Amino acid sequence: MTDRVQGTSGGRSDQREAAEDPLEKLRTHAGQALLYCPERRPRPAAELGSIYKRFLKIEQHRLRFLHNGGAGGVEVCRRRSALCDLVLDNLFKESFARLHPGRDFEDCPAQLVALGGYGRGLLNPGSDVDLLFLLASPVRRLPAETKQMIEQIIPLLWDAGLKVSHTVWDVKEAVRRSLADDRTLTSFLEARLILGRAAVFEGLQEMFERQCLKGRQRENLDRRRQDLDQRRGKHRTVFLQEPNVKGGCGGLRDYHNLIWLARLQFGANDLEEFVRAGVLSAADLREVERAHDLLLRVRNGLHFASRPPTDVLTLRLQGVLATQFGYPQANILRRCEEFMRDYYRHTRQLYLHLGKVLERLKIAELEEDDRGLMSFLARRRQPREAFDGFESWQGRLYAQSKDLFREDPVRIMRAFQHAQQRQLVMSPDLSELIRESYPLINRTFRYNRKVCRVFEAILARPGEVYRTLKQMHRVGVLGRYLPEFGALTCLVQHEFFHRYTADYHTLLCTAKLDELAGSDRTEVVFFQELFRSIEDPFVLYLALLLHDTGRAENVRLHSDASTILASRVCRRLQIRGDRRRLLLFLVDHHLTFWRTATTKNVDDPETATEFAGVVRNKRNLDALYLFTLVDSRATNEEAWSDWKAQLMHQLYTSTLLYWEKGASFRLEAGQPDEMLREGVVRKLGESHREEVDAHLRLMPPRYFPFRKVGQVALHVQMAHEFIERCLEPAGDPLAAILHWSKREGGGYSELTVVTWNRPFLVARVAGALAAHEMNILSADIFSRDDDIAVDFFRVCTTDFMPVTAPSTQRSIGRMLEQSLEVERFDFRPLIQKACTRSVLNVRETGAFPQRVHVDNRADRRTTLVEVQAVDRLGLLYDLLEIVDRLDLELVSARIATENGAALDSLWLVRRLGGKIIEPAEQEKLQTQLERALTNPAGKA
Numbered sequence: 001m002t003d004r005v006q007g008t009s010g011g012r013s014d015q016r017e018a019a020e021d022p023l024e025k026l027r028t029h030a031g032q033a034l035l036y037c038p039e040r041r042p043r044p045a046a047e048l049g050s051i052y053k054r055f056l057k058i059e060q061h062r063l064r065f066l067h068n069g070g071a072g073g074v075e076v077c078r079r080r081s082a083l084c085d086l087v088l089d090n091l092f093k094e095s096f097a098r099l100h101p102g103r104d105f106e107d108c109p110a111q112l113v114a115l116g117g118y119g120r121g122l123l124n125p126g127s128d129v130d131l132l133f134l135l136a137s138p139v140r141r142l143p144a145e146t147k148q149m150i151e152q153i154i155p156l157l158w159d160a161g162l163k164v165s166h167t168v169w170d171v172k173e174a175v176r177r178s179l180a181d182d183r184t185l186t187s188f189l190e191a192r193l194i195l196g197r198a199a200v201f202e203g204l205q206e207m208f209e210r211q212c213l214k215g216r217q218r219e220n221l222d223r224r225r226q227d228l229d230q231r232r233g234k235h236r237t238v239f240l241q242e243p244n245v246k247g248g249c250g251g252l253r254d255y256h257n258l259i260w261l262a263r264l265q266f267g268a269n270d271l272e273e274f275v276r277a278g279v280l281s282a283a284d285l286r287e288v289e290r291a292h293d294l295l296l297r298v299r300n301g302l303h304f305a306s307r308p309p310t311d312v313l314t315l316r317l318q319g320v321l322a323t324q325f326g327y328p329q330a331n332i333l334r335r336c337e338e339f340m341r342d343y344y345r346h347t348r349q350l351y352l353h354l355g356k357v358l359e360r361l362k363i364a365e366l367e368e369d370d371r372g373l374m375s376f377l378a379r380r381r382q383p384r385e386a387f388d389g390f391e392s393w394q395g396r397l398y399a400q401s402k403d404l405f406r407e408d409p410v411r412i413m414r415a416f417q418h419a420q421q422r423q424l425v426m427s428p429d430l431s432e433l434i435r436e437s438y439p440l441i442n443r444t445f446r447y448n449r450k451v452c453r454v455f456e457a458i459l460a461r462p463g464e465v466y467r468t469l470k471q472m473h474r475v476g477v478l479g480r481y482l483p484e485f486g487a488l489t490c491l492v493q494h495e496f497f498h499r500y501t502a503d504y505h506t507l508l509c510t511a512k513l514d515e516l517a518g519s520d521r522t523e524v525v526f527f528q529e530l531f532r533s534i535e536d537p538f539v540l541y542l543a544l545l546l547h548d549t550g551r552a553e554n555v556r557l558h559s560d561a562s563t564i565l566a567s568r569v570c571r572r573l574q575i576r577g578d579r580r581r582l583l584l585f586l587v588d589h590h591l592t593f594w595r596t597a598t599t600k601n602v603d604d605p606e607t608a609t610e611f612a613g614v615v616r617n618k619r620n621l622d623a624l625y626l627f628t629l630v631d632s633r634a635t636n637e638e639a640w641s642d643w644k645a646q647l648m649h650q651l652y653t654s655t656l657l658y659w660e661k662g663a664s665f666r667l668e669a670g671q672p673d674e675m676l677r678e679g680v681v682r683k684l685g686e687s688h689r690e691e692v693d694a695h696l697r698l699m700p701p702r703y704f705p706f707r708k709v710g711q712v713a714l715h716v717q718m719a720h721e722f723i724e725r726c727l728e729p730a731g732d733p734l735a736a737i738l739h740w741s742k743r744e745g746g747g748y749s750e751l752t753v754v755t756w757n758r759p760f761l762v763a764r765v766a767g768a769l770a771a772h773e774m775n776i777l778s779a780d781i782f783s784r785d786d787d788i789a790v791d792f793f794r795v796c797t798t799d800f801m802p803v804t805a806p807s808t809q810r811s812i813g814r815m816l817e818q819s820l821e822v823e824r825f826d827f828r829p830l831i832q833k834a835c836t837r838s839v840l841n842v843r844e845t846g847a848f849p850q851r852v853h854v855d856n857r858a859d860r861r862t863t864l865v866e867v868q869a870v871d872r873l874g875l876l877y878d879l880l881e882i883v884d885r886l887d888l889e890l891v892s893a894r895i896a897t898e899n900g901a902a903l904d905s906l907w908l909v910r911r912l913g914g915k916i917i918e919p920a921e922q923e924k925l926q927t928q929l930e931r932a933l934t935n936p937a938g939k940a
Helices: 013-018 022-034 045-068 073-099 116-120 144-160 171-180 182-189 198-213 217-235 252-266 272-276 282-305 315-324 332-371 376-381 411-422 428-436 443-447 449-459 465-475 477-481 502-518 522-533 537-546 549-553 558-573 577-588 592-599 605-615 618-635 642-661 664-669 674-684 686-698 709-727 761-771 806-820 828-837 875-885 919-934
Strands: 110-114 129-135 164-170 192-195 385-387 390-393 396-399 737-743 748-756 774-783 788-797 851-855 863-870 888-898 901-910
Touching: 022 045, 022 073, 045 073, 045 144, 045 282, 073 110, 073 116, 073 129, 073 144, 073 192, 073 282, 110 116, 110 144, 110 198, 116 129, 116 192, 129 171, 129 198, 144 164, 164 171, 171 182, 171 198, 182 198, 182 217, 182 252, 217 252, 217 332, 252 272, 252 282, 252 332, 272 282, 282 315, 282 332, 315 332, 332 428, 390 411, 396 411, 396 428, 411 428, 411 449, 411 465, 411 477, 428 465, 443 449, 449 465, 449 537, 449 558, 465 477, 465 502, 502 522, 502 537, 502 618, 522 618, 537 558, 537 577, 537 618, 549 558, 558 577, 577 618, 592 605, 592 618, 592 642, 592 901, 605 618, 605 642, 605 664, 618 642, 642 664, 674 686, 674 709, 686 709, 709 737, 709 748, 709 788, 737 806, 748 761, 748 806, 761 774, 761 788, 761 806, 761 828, 761 875, 851 919, 863 919, 875 888, 875 901, 875 919
Parallel strands: 129 164
Antiparallel strands: 110 129, 110 192, 385 390, 390 396, 737 748, 748 788, 774 788, 774 888, 851 863, 863 901, 888 901
C-alpha cells in the first residue's frame, strides 16, 4: 500500500527533474510591476518592503495549497527556495541601483551566496534563509555604500516576512571559519551562488576544497560519526513518541549527513556516488530518497500548522497531519498510529542506511590500512578468526561464503549467537546476506528444534541479551522469527506515559534487565540479588519480548491478547510445565504490580492480601517485581521516581509479610501491637503513657499498618502541642500544627498537619501547597474519635526534589493558617500566579483523553475515584474542593504523574459515614469532577 504521508512526487529525482521550473512560474506571478527593471527608476525602500511582503504572503498561500493538494516535500521546498531566490535577486539589484545610480550591477563588490538548506535549494515554509555576503577583498576594505546597502536590505527582508540570518565574509575569512567550526564547514559544502560574480564564488570553492577537504577525508568522516553519536545520545532512538523531524535520529539531519559524506568522500553532492562505489544499492537509495521526501513533507506540514514553526512532531500535531494527509481511519488515534507507523518505517530506513554508509566507509579505510604500511605486530593484534562458515575481523562478523545460509539455515540464528559470544557486530555485507535470506525464515525454521535451542541460549546470557536482540531486530530477523513481536515494529503506543514505539520499548526492557547483571550502583543491589535468584532468566527475557504483543491486536485489554500470543509461542518453542506457567503469568499480569502499587492504598492490609492471592508464590512475586521495574523504567525513565519505587517495595514487603503471618496479618495490621505501644512510650517517656494510650485508642484501624514508632511518637507530640495551644487563654482553636520531615532517598518531604477536623481542611492544605508550586504525591487523612485530624502529605517540588527551604515551609504554614481563619478561602488567584511561574510540564489537553471513574468494588469500606487528567498545579485542590462541597470526606489519596499526566486515586466516604451508594450521588460527583478537569481553578 502506498503511504499516504508520501507526497505525489514520492521523492523520485526523475520526477523532480521533469517538473516545471518553479522560478519561471514565479516570474509570471510577479509580473513586470514587481520585478526589477534597469530602465525604471529605483523605488523607495519602504515601498519595496510593502510590495514584497504582499507578494510573499500570496505565494506562501500558494505553497500551502500545493502542500494540501498532496505535493511532495521536495517539490514544495524547491518552490519556496526559488521564491526566495527571486525576491533576493530583485531586492538586491534594486537596492544597489538606488545607492549607486548609473552603475552596472557587475561592479557590486558583494556576491550573494545561499548556505545550508537554502544552498541545497530546499527550504521549508518556516525555515531561516541563511545568506553569505561574499567579498573578494577583505571586509575592512568594504566600501561604505556596500555596507549601507547590506544594512538596508536585511531589514527589508525581515519586513517582507523572511527570517534571514546573514554573515559578511571575504574568501579567506570564510575558509578560516570553516576550518575552525564544523557547522560552518558543512554549510559551505552545499553553498550556492544566487547573485554576483561567478569567479569570486569559484575562487572560494577552490580554496575551500584545497584547505578544508583535500587530505582530510578521515578527519571529516570522524566528525560525521561524532555528529551521529551526539544526536544518538540526545534523541536516543528513531522511535520517540514525539520525534524531532530535523535533528532526531532518522531525521533530516541524517539525510544531510549522507549528502555531506558524498561531497567529502567523492567530491560531489550526489548520492548516486554511493551506488557507483558499491556502498549502497539502487534499492537503498530509493528508500533514502523516499524518506527524505516524506520528512520534508512532514516538516512542511508542521511549519504550516504551528506558529512559531516547530520541528517536533507532538501528539496534537500528529493528529492534525494524519487527518491532513488523508489517512482513512475513523478514529483519530488510529489515524495517528497509522501515520506514525509510516513515519517510523521510513525514518528507520534512513537511519540504518546512514549507519551502513559510515560503517562501510570505515571498513574501507581499515582494509586500506591493512593492505598498506601497517606493521606485522599491528596486524597480529587483529587476527582473522574462522569458525562455522564465518570469520571475524576488527570486531565484525563476516560470512565466508554467499551460500552459507542455504547450506544450513540454522546458521542465521547461530550468527547472532557467535556475535554475542565473541562481542561482535554484523558487518554490512553479512547483514545484506541475511536480508537476502529472509525466505529461509519460514514456518519450518520457526519450529526447528535446533533454532529454538540457539535462541534460548541467546536469551539465557544475562547482561548480553539486549545487544544481540537489537542486532537481530535491526537486520529484521527477530520479527520474522517471532512474528508476534514483528507486528510491533514501528507501532505507536499512543498513550501519554509511553515515550517510544512498542518494539523499541520492548527491546529497552531487555536493556534495563541487562543493566542489573552488570551494574555496581548501590540502589539496585536488592534487584541484582533478585535477578541472581531467578533460576531461568530465559523465561524472564522471553516474557519481556512478548508482554506487549497484544497491542498490535487493537483490543481493549492488550494483556489478554498478549497472553494468547505468548501461549502460541510456547507451543512453537516447546516451552512446557512450570516454565510455561511462569511465562504466561508474567505476560498476563505485567501491569498488575504497577497498578496495585500506584493506584491502591498499599497501607491497607487488604491490598497486600488481594495481591498475594493473585501472585500465589514468592517465585512469581520476585519475577513480577523485576519485570515491573524494568518495564516501568523502559516506558519513561523520567517518570520513574524514588517515591514510586518506595510504593512498589512496600507492596512487595507487605505481601511477604502476609505469607509469613497468614490470617493474623489483617488483624494485626488493623490494631496497635504492644511493641509499637511500648516503643512509643520509651521514646517519649513514661509520663506520656496515658497520651500514647489515648492516641492509639482514638485512631481508626487503618492508621496502624506500617506505622513506625517514630511516626506515632511525632503524632502524639503534635496532638499534645495542639491541645495545649487550644487551652491557652489567648490560644487559637482554629490554628494548625505543621511538621516537615525529609525522606532520605525518597525524593520527597512529608508534611504532617494536626488540627481540628473540619470541612475543606484537606482542600486548603492542597491549595496552600499548589500556590507554592508543590506537587502532592500522596495524602493520608485520619480523624481521631475526639475530632482531631492527623493528616500527612508526601510532597515534592516541580523538579521532584524534597521541600527543604525553611522559608518555603514557613510561607506554606502562614498561608494555611490564614485560610483556616475564615469560613471560605479562595486559592484561585494564588494558584493562577503560581502557574505563570511554574516549570511543570503541562501538555496539551487534546493529546490524550481526560476521564473520571467511580468504583465501589475496589475497596470494602470506601468509594474509589480514579482521575486521569492533564497534570497541573492546583489539580488536587480543584478535586478536593468539589469533594468537600458534596459533603464527602477524603480517606486516602495516591497521586501518580506520568509524562505530564496525572493518574490520581481518591478513596472517599460520605460525611456521615459509608460508601457513595446512590447512583444519583455518583453521577453528580463524576460530572462535577469532569467539569473541573476542563475548567481548572488556576485559570483566570
